[in-house]
Amino acid sequence: MPDRRAQTAGAVITRFAPSPTGPFQVGGVRSALFNYLYARQHKGKYILRCEDTDPVRSKKEYEDYFLEVFAWLGLEHDEYCRQSERGLLYGTYLNDLLSAGKAYISKEEPKKEGERAEVVRFKNPNKVVSFHDEILGDISVDTTDLGDFVIARDMQSPLYHFTVVVDDFEMGITHVIRGKEHVANTPRQILIQEAIGATRPIYAHLPLILSQDRKKLSKRDPNVTPALTYRDNGYLPEALLNFMALTGWNPGGEQEVFTKEELIKLFSLERVQRSDGIFNSEKLEWLNKEHIRRLSKEKLTAHIETHLPSGTKDLPGYSREMLSRIVPVIAERITHFGEVTLMANDGELDFYFKAPVYPKEKLFWKEDRDAVKLLNRLNVVADLIGRIHDAEFTQEQIKSAVWDYAETEGRGQVLWPMRYALSGKDRSPDPFQLAAILEKKETLERLKNAAAIIGKG
RNA sequence: GGCUCUAUCGUCUAACGGUUAGGACGAAAGCUUCUCAAGCUUUAAAUCCGGGUUCGAUUCCCGGUAGAGUCACCA
Numbered sequence: 410m411p412d413r414r415a416q417t418a419g420a421v422i423t424r425f426a427p428s429p430t431g432p433f434q435v436g437g438v439r440s441a442l443f444n445y446l447y448a449r450q451h452k453g454k455y456i457l458r459c460e461d462t463d464p465v466r467s468k469k470e471y472e473d474y475f476l477e478v479f480a481w482l483g484l485e486h487d488e489y490c491r492q493s494e495r496g497l498l499y500g501t502y503l504n505d506l507l508s509a510g511k512a513y514i515s516k517e518e519p520k521k522e523g524e525r526a527e528v529v530r531f532k533n534p535n536k537v538v539s540f541h542d543e544i545l546g547d548i549s550v551d552t553t554d555l556g557d558f559v560i561a562r563d564m565q566s567p568l569y570h571f572t573v574v575v576d577d578f579e580m581g582i583t584h585v586i587r588g589k590e591h592v593a594n595t596p597r598q599i600l601i602q603e604a605i606g607a608t609r610p611i612y613a614h615l616p617l618i619l620s621q622d623r624k625k626l627s628k629r630d631p632n633v634t635p636a637l638t639y640r641d642n643g644y645l646p647e648a649l650l651n652f653m654a655l656t657g658w659n660p661g662g663e664q665e666v667f668t669k670e671e672l673i674k675l676f677s678l679e680r681v682q683r684s685d686g687i688f689n690s691e692k693l694e695w696l697n698k699e700h701i702r703r704l705s706k707e708k709l710t711a712h713i714e715t716h717l718p719s720g721t722k723d724l725p726g727y728s729r730e731m732l733s734r735i736v737p738v739i740a741e742r743i744t745h746f747g748e749v750t751l752m753a754n755d756g757e758l759d760f761y762f763k764a765p766v767y768p769k770e771k772l773f774w775k776e777d778r779d780a781v782k783l784l785n786r787l788n789v790v791a792d793l794i795g796r797i798h799d800a801e802f803t804q805e806q807i808k809s810a811v812w813d814y815a816e817t818e819g820r821g822q823v824l825w826p827m828r829y830a831l832s833g834k835d836r837s838p839d840p841f842q843l844a845a846i847l848e849k850k851e852t853l854e855r856l857k858n859a860a861a862i863i864g865k866g
Numbered sequence: 867g868g869c870u871c872u873a874u875c876g877u878c879u880a881a882c883g884g885u886u887a888g889g890a891c892g893a894a895a896g897c898u899u900c901u902c903a904a905g906c907u908u909u910a911a912a913u914c915c916g917g918g919u920u921c922g923a924u925u926c927c928c929g930g931u932a933g934a935g936u937c938a939c940c941a
Binding site: 426427428430460461462463465466467517519520521523524525528529545546548549550551554555558559561562563566568569570572573588589590591592593594596614616617619621623624652655656657659661662663665682683684685686687688689691692693694695696738741742743774775808812815816819820821822823824825826827828829832834835836837838839840841 | 868869870871872873877878879880888889890891892899900901902903904933934935936937938939940941
């Protein structure tokens with residue numbers, strides 16, 4: 410049996426460490442993605458770590474939330490852990506620091522509610538810390554103005570900066586890839602590393618994704634969107650991943666649509682942007698549409714079906730088979746599946762499943778008010794279409810059956826009433842496509858019905 | 867305000883000292899089977915400002931300006 414440790418020696422280990430203090434935001438997806446991509450590309454390990462050391466703000470439901478996000482996105486982790494379960498480990502390191510005189514118990518005067526009268530402070534050596542960032546380059550900061558910062562409320566309650574350093578070291582994290590808001594935290598974490606004798610990981614700080622108004626996508630920002638709303642609104646995981654990868658990074662070529670596998674292959678820290686970017690939802694829409702196009706017919710149908718409201722499914726003409734004929738028409742008109750729900754609720758889909766009702770004036774093309782001619786056109790179209798065999802009732806056949814007549818009679822004069830008779834809508838797919846979807850019997854019925862309305866007046 | 871970082875079309879970005887500064891999203895216009903959608907074609911749109919270095923700066927250096935992050939007993 411081969412020695413595992415030898416195998417993984419020198420291997421890349423990355424991590425993503427969300428804190429369960431609110432519904433996980435879309436912006437965070439990118440950090441997770443880059444850590445994931447980097448680990449997969451290097452055949453390394455990707456660890457997901459729940460940073461729940463704050464007992465009052467951490468909630469189980471929020472942990473479940475981000476777990477669900479990553480499951481949906483397919484960013485599977487190799488290891489999972491919770492900081493709340495590692496108290497013993499932190500305690501050991503804390504004790505070592507205390508006995509080495511690198512930290513001390515400090516008497517305090519509580520300023521805020523909940524503040525302790527005694528905390529553990531780190532003895533700041535007050536020096537200039539320099540580190541290299543794979544994206545930003547060399548950075549050095551004088552840590553003197555940090556003072557002797559607090560690393561634990563008490564021996565059982567270590568704080569963020571301390572637990573991060575201990576965990577990254579214990580887990581053998583080789584690359585810390587995280588948002589740029591952490592560059593200011595890095596010097597103090599390096600100080601702690603040096604105090605506990607930890608090795609320094611490679612740092613890569615990602616540019617921030619700002620909201621439309623150029624502000625950080627923070628948890629408290631009301632404009633910010635919980636990640637799962639994208640799932641619920643019918644965005645594809647691959648599209649969201651693609652979009653996130655492309656904001657702040659690009660592979661250099663002119664390709665813009667990528668699968669997760671392609672991203673794993675192409676990703677590189679060198680090509681990560683230095684400047685902050687804005688969340689460009691229009692581009693996401695476009696990318697989602699591109700990924701929708703690449704979906705199989707089965708998956709496409711399934712997505713559309715789940716977003717169809719029950720009111721539509723209850724319509725008399727509704728069937729799975731009918732739906733599958735409409736799918737291409739719908740797919741062409743949406744950027745995300747949530748729009749299916751919108752369309753259905755606006756009644757834009759009803760005419761596929763039941764005969765439309767419309768005022769008869771709508772059958773007339775523009776200023777043409779000649780009822781006799783209109784009636785005749787409707788009948789001719791019905792006759793032309795009636796001659797097509799059931800088995801050949803396709804869009805192409807229908808078009809070629811009607812086209813010559815429409816050309817001589819005037820396209821609008823023929824096509825508009827034909828389409829209106831089938832859809833009852835000012836706007837809809839073209840009449841040939843509609844007829845093919847509705848099939849011969851229903852098409853003829855609707856044409857006949859239109860003729861009857863005109864004939865009556 | 868201190869500290870740190872950043873700066874190419876509205877947005878995402880390409881151009882590792884030499885290009886008519888390229889692409890994509892979005893926008894506008896036109897074409898295509900009546901309407902819509904899709905598609906195709908075209909157009910408008912950028913190197914923050916000022917100094918250097920250099921034969922030559924989007925690119926290197928300095929200053930300014932602007933923007934962002936961060937300054938917790940949150941993470």
